[in-house]
Amino acid sequence: MAERKRWGMVIDLDRCTGCQACVVACQAENNIPLNTPDIVLQARSIQWIRVERYWSGIDENDPAKVKVGYLPVLCVHCTNAPCEPVCPVYAAYHNPEGLNVQVYNRCVGTRYCANNCPYHARYFNYWEREWPEPLNFQLNPDVTIRSKGIMEKCTFCVQRIRRAERRAKFEGRTVRDQEFTTACAQACPTGAIVFGNLADPSSLVSQLAKDARHYRLLEHLGTEPGVYHLKKVDPNYQGAEKSR
Amino acid sequence: MAASRRDFLKLAGASSAGAVVFAGCTIPAREMKVESPTRIPEDLVTGRDNWYATAGTRGNGVIVRVMEGRALKVEGNPDHPVNQGKSSVWDQALVQLLYHPDRYQRPLRLNGPRGSGNYAPLSWSDAIAQAAEAVRGATGGRLVVMTPPLSGPTLVAVEAFVRALGGSLLTLDLNDDAVYRAAVQRVFGAEALPDYDLARANTVLSIGADWLGAWGNPVRSGIGYGQFRQGKATRGYLIHIDSRFSATAANADEYVPCRPGSEGLVALAIAQALMAGNFGDPAAYPSGGAQALAAFAADQVAAQTGIPAERIRAIAQRLGQNRPAVVIGGGSAGAHTNGLFNLTQILNLNHLLGTVGRPGGVRLNPAPPAIPNFTAPFRSGTSSFTSWQGEMIRLRQLGSAAVILVFNVNPVFSLPPALGVREVMLNAGRVISFSTLPDETSELADLILPSHSPLEEWGVEVPDHGPGYQVVTFKQPVVNRVFDTRQFGDTILDVMRAIGGEVVRAVPFPTIRDGARLFVQPFFDRRAGSVTAETFDLFLNGVQQRGGWWSTAITQAAATRPASFATSPEPARFAGDDSYPFFLQPFMSPTLGSPEGAQLPWLQQTPDPVTTMAWGTWVEINRRVADRLGVREGDVVVVESPTGRIEAPVYINYGTPDWTVAIPIGNGHTAGGRWQKGVGVNPIGLLADLTEPQTGALAWAATRVRLTKTGRRVPLTKLEGYVPAVQLKGAEALKITNKDS
Numbered sequence: 001m002a003e004r005k006r007w008g009m010v011i012d013l014d015r016c017t018g019c020q021a022c023v024v025a026c027q028a029e030n031n032i033p034l035n036t037p038d039i040v041l042q043a044r045s046i047q048w049i050r051v052e053r054y055w056s057g058i059d060e061n062d063p064a065k066v067k068v069g070y071l072p073v074l075c076v077h078c079t080n081a082p083c084e085p086v087c088p089v090y091a092a093y094h095n096p097e098g099l100n101v102q103v104y105n106r107c108v109g110t111r112y113c114a115n116n117c118p119y120h121a122r123y124f125n126y127w128e129r130e131w132p133e134p135l136n137f138q139l140n141p142d143v144t145i146r147s148k149g150i151m152e153k154c155t156f157c158v159q160r161i162r163r164a165e166r167r168a169k170f171e172g173r174t175v176r177d178q179e180f181t182t183a184c185a186q187a188c189p190t191g192a193i194v195f196g197n198l199a200d201p202s203s204l205v206s207q208l209a210k211d212a213r214h215y216r217l218l219e220h221l222g223t224e225p226g227v228y229h230l231k232k233v234d235p236n237y238q239g240a241e242k243s244r
Numbered sequence: 245m246a247a248s249r250r251d252f253l254k255l256a257g258a259s260s261a262g263a264v265v266f267a268g269c270t271i272p273a274r275e276m277k278v279e280s281p282t283r284i285p286e287d288l289v290t291g292r293d294n295w296y297a298t299a300g301t302r303g304n305g306v307i308v309r310v311m312e313g314r315a316l317k318v319e320g321n322p323d324h325p326v327n328q329g330k331s332s333v334w335d336q337a338l339v340q341l342l343y344h345p346d347r348y349q350r351p352l353r354l355n356g357p358r359g360s361g362n363y364a365p366l367s368w369s370d371a372i373a374q375a376a377e378a379v380r381g382a383t384g385g386r387l388v389v390m391t392p393p394l395s396g397p398t399l400v401a402v403e404a405f406v407r408a409l410g411g412s413l414l415t416l417d418l419n420d421d422a423v424y425r426a427a428v429q430r431v432f433g434a435e436a437l438p439d440y441d442l443a444r445a446n447t448v449l450s451i452g453a454d455w456l457g458a459w460g461n462p463v464r465s466g467i468g469y470g471q472f473r474q475g476k477a478t479r480g481y482l483i484h485i486d487s488r489f490s491a492t493a494a495n496a497d498e499y500v501p502c503r504p505g506s507e508g509l510v511a512l513a514i515a516q517a518l519m520a521g522n523f524g525d526p527a528a529y530p531s532g533g534a535q536a537l538a539a540f541a542a543d544q545v546a547a548q549t550g551i552p553a554e555r556i557r558a559i560a561q562r563l564g565q566n567r568p569a570v571v572i573g574g575g576s577a578g579a580h581t582n583g584l585f586n587l588t589q590i591l592n593l594n595h596l597l598g599t600v601g602r603p604g605g606v607r608l609n610p611a612p613p614a615i616p617n618f619t620a621p622f623r624s625g626t627s628s629f630t631s632w633q634g635e636m637i638r639l640r641q642l643g644s645a646a647v648i649l650v651f652n653v654n655p656v657f658s659l660p661p662a663l664g665v666r667e668v669m670l671n672a673g674r675v676i677s678f679s680t681l682p683d684e685t686s687e688l689a690d691l692i693l694p695s696h697s698p699l700e701e702w703g704v705e706v707p708d709h710g711p712g713y714q715v716v717t718f719k720q721p722v723v724n725r726v727f728d729t730r731q732f733g734d735t736i737l738d739v740m741r742a743i744g745g746e747v748v749r750a751v752p753f754p755t756i757r758d759g760a761r762l763f764v765q766p767f768f769d770r771r772a773g774s775v776t777a778e779t780f781d782l783f784l785n786g787v788q789q790r791g792g793w794w795s796t797a798i799t800q801a802a803a804t805r806p807a808s809f810a811t812s813p814e815p816a817r818f819a820g821d822d823s824y825p826f827f828l829q830p831f832m833s834p835t836l837g838s839p840e841g842a843q844l845p846w847l848q849q850t851p852d853p854v855t856t857m858a859w860g861t862w863v864e865i866n867r868r869v870a871d872r873l874g875v876r877e878g879d880v881v882v883v884e885s886p887t888g889r890i891e892a893p894v895y896i897n898y899g900t901p902d903w904t905v906a907i908p909i910g911n912g913h914t915a916g917g918r919w920q921k922g923v924g925v926n927p928i929g930l931l932a933d934l935t936e937p938q939t940g941a942l943a944w945a946a947t948r949v950r951l952t953k954t955g956r957r958v959p960l961t962k963l964e965g966y967v968p969a970v971q972l973k974g975a976e977a978l979k980i981t982n983k984d985s
């Protein structure tokens with residue numbers, strides 16, 4: 001019954017259309033505070049998953065040459081997480097299932113972890129956030145609301161993991177592959193996001209992570225991310241492909 | 245995270261279309277177990293969550309997680325054939341509409357001059373009595389009811405009401421592509437909109453339709469798109485032709501800018517090249533083939549379309565050689581004075597490619613079912629722009645004799661001001677609003693009888709973008725009403741009863757809930773399809789649990805017919821002379837989805853996929869045009885058309901063609917909830933009232949504009965900047981490969 005777990009994710013950039021369903025699904029699931037215009041202007045929006053959009057092939061003389069690529073970025077739950085050792089109060093810790101966990105009631109808001117995260121995946125609560133009544137009725141009771149001065153980030157929907165594990169335990173079995181998934185993956189229309197146990201070689205996520213197009217963000221830093229991206233395919237791409 | 249009940253459904257139905265027999269049910273013993281509190285993991289609240297199925301946006305089916313009476317989260321209904329468990333930003337935001345703090349919370353009566361915004365509460369019985377009083381005498385065409393397109397029992401109730409009083413029903417939906425609907429009827433001979441089998445297509449050509457943005461049902465398209473890209477042996481290839489660099493253009497392998505209004509010529513040139521190269525399906529060639537279309541050969545029309553001839557020939561070759569190939573047309577291609585001509589020529593390419601009714605091609609949908617005993621159709625159409633124009637002229641003449649009822653549409657904001665909707669409302673005898681949230685139109689009402697939000701309503705709907713077979717979605721409340729509101733249809737039935745006399749006899753059923761039961765009865769009688777049961781009550785139970793009823797056996801056969809292309813061109817007309825050098829492309833913001841989306845903070849704050857802009861209105865031009873005007877990103881420019889003028893900041897969209905100025909629709913409200921009022925500007929006032937003559941639809945892409953710089957600058961509310969716009973050379977975060985595997 002004690003099955004080894006390493007929760008992880010694969011995001012196929014060739015499927016992603018930048019539709020943002022994952023972003024809003026995450027906000028709905030995880031009680032993420034509203035990003036009002038002033039907050040957006042200060043670049044202090046909180047989006048545990050964000051979709052980065054990159055221009056390429058910009059040619060002033062031919063608008064038709066421009067290309068757009070979408071890169072969903074979330075906490076990649078590094079095996080060697082740079083945010084963990086710098087926390088003076090052990091608020092950022094590594095759990096046995098491969099999650100990089102933020103313990104909110106330990107956090108004292110030094111923001112060292114955010115400084116040390118190469119993925120810009122950690123977000124600080126600069127304000128006490130409000131949900132004008134009755135908007136607060138929507139808040140997910142499974143997820144803590146973070147107060148001012150607290151660092152927050154993607155949890156891989158730990159509340160869903162716990163719920164699935166509890167159900168499996170009731171039923172005297174192990175968690176089945178794809179019996180649950182994260183909010184972002186569940187919403188994603190194109191099926192770009194797949195979540196699962198990387199320690200189980202037969203899981204869908206393990207299979208996809210072996211795809212020839214796989215890479216991990218800033219892999220050269222040695223952080224060993226638990227999130228794999230699959231390269232975008234552009235049949236007309238002229239760029240260097242030799243290194244791989 | 246589906247409840248165990250859903251798991252059972254999953255296992256029982258082999259596929260989402262599989263049949264489930266509903267028998268009496270008991271709770272499985274394991275669900276009665278309670279876990280010891282000492283074993284509860286941190287961060288987890290005990291309690292049972294329930295999932296209720298209902299209708300989402302754009303024909304999707306959703307399930308809503310409800311705990312302790314509160315709706316917490318919307319997910320796609322995994323059983324629903326349209327969206328198969330997936331959902332959009334708009335579906336997700338339904339809970340914010342439900343719990344919006346600025347909703348009308350009880351009936352209100354105007355206490356001061358119209359438009360003053362001073363209201364006093366009153367009881368529902370008084371509100372119904374006052375509405376009945378106002379409506380009772382409004383016979384002989386003096387009553388006008390303005391709503392979004394309605395369906396099922398609500399439509400039956402409202403039609404009965406309007407008919408009993410001799411009034412008229414005007415519907416409004418900025419996302420309804422009326423010209424596309426007409427073109428589909430002409431080209432495929434089908435009443436319902438078709439489904440595109442993207443999952444099995446090898447080549448997709450789309451012209452004008454932003455099907456990965458806000459056109460059609462992007463969730464359904466997205467599911468097909470994911471398969472098209474990476475779900476089969478060969479990766480699909482997408483070509484998008486448009487006069488604007490849209491979300492679909494951003495995802496295309498090839499984006500081809502064209503001159504606005506020339507989309508029909510582009511299609512004819514492709515048809516000519518297909519036939520000349522013998523690429524398509526020769527059996528489907530119209531008589532005379534390439535010769536008949538020689539005048540539209542790529543070289544002949546290159547100057548008018550702005551597309552080099554060799555590009556057209558290459559597109560034709562790819563379409564012909566990498567079949568199945570499917571062609572989608574809609575959106576801006578139909579939004580011209582020659583829109584129907586354009587879309588007809590574009591959709592006709594499907595006949596030439598032999599993909600109508602074939603895998604990887606165009607799948608026709610059956611017409612909505614007829615419901616015995618009701619004369620109203622299952623779903624209402626959308627009133628054309630010309631019928632709105634006509635009604636406004638009539639209402640202006642009626643003046644204070646007119647009685648106007650409005651439910652969840654905002655014509656004061658959404659229609660060009662030249663139509664005079666605001667003046668008509670200000671001068672009408674009585675204006676009664678049934679809207680859920682305040683807006684520019686409801687603020688002109690004398691009486692407000694607020695309606696439920698979609699998650700509190702009963703109803704029966706047929707999705708507009710079906711999966712190729714009959715689907716009926718059942719809509720039910722997932723929580724008790726949040727405020728003292730009532731479902732619009734029920735209020736109308738109450739008003740009918742309060743009017744009394746002849747009108748009472750027209751009441752079709754006591755409540756919309758009862759009406760919904762009547763609507764699904766015929767499907768029970770069929771004893772087939774996704775839900776079957778011994779008794780009607782069990783059947784209804786099953787339909788409510790599954791989210792609807794569907795049958796793969798009810799389809800629409802495609803008639804194979806030869807393609808028939810026009811042999812004389814129909815050029816587009818534009819408002820504005822050469823002193824207006826740019827063509828305005830207004831577009832529905834893919835994140836807001838509709839003008840009502842501006843009320844919801846999740847939709848406002850979500851970055852637009854192409855520009856990463858949130859919370860506002862911007863003007864998209866390319867870098868070269870910006871340099872010529874001497875403006876940079878964030879510089880405020882004046883956009884002027886023959887009919888209007890706005891000011892908004894520039895965003896540099898590198899893909900925008902030289903001749904295009906693109907501005908998103910949805911923001912610029914002067915009234916409404918806290919998140920919409922005062923955000924951005926409304927470009928609808930720029931639009932001239934040119935129409936597509938056969939459908940009477942507004943030609944919303946037929947206005948020319950000029951830009952002048954103001955010298956003012958504002959910071960842009962965008963995600964870009966927080967993350968870079970272009971990747972660092974040599975350290976690309978997003979990696980690209982040209983290997984097609």
Ligand code: SF4
Binds near residue numbers: 023193
């Ligand atoms: S939901 Fe999927 S397709 Fe949409 S932006 Fe997120 S990852 Fe991309």
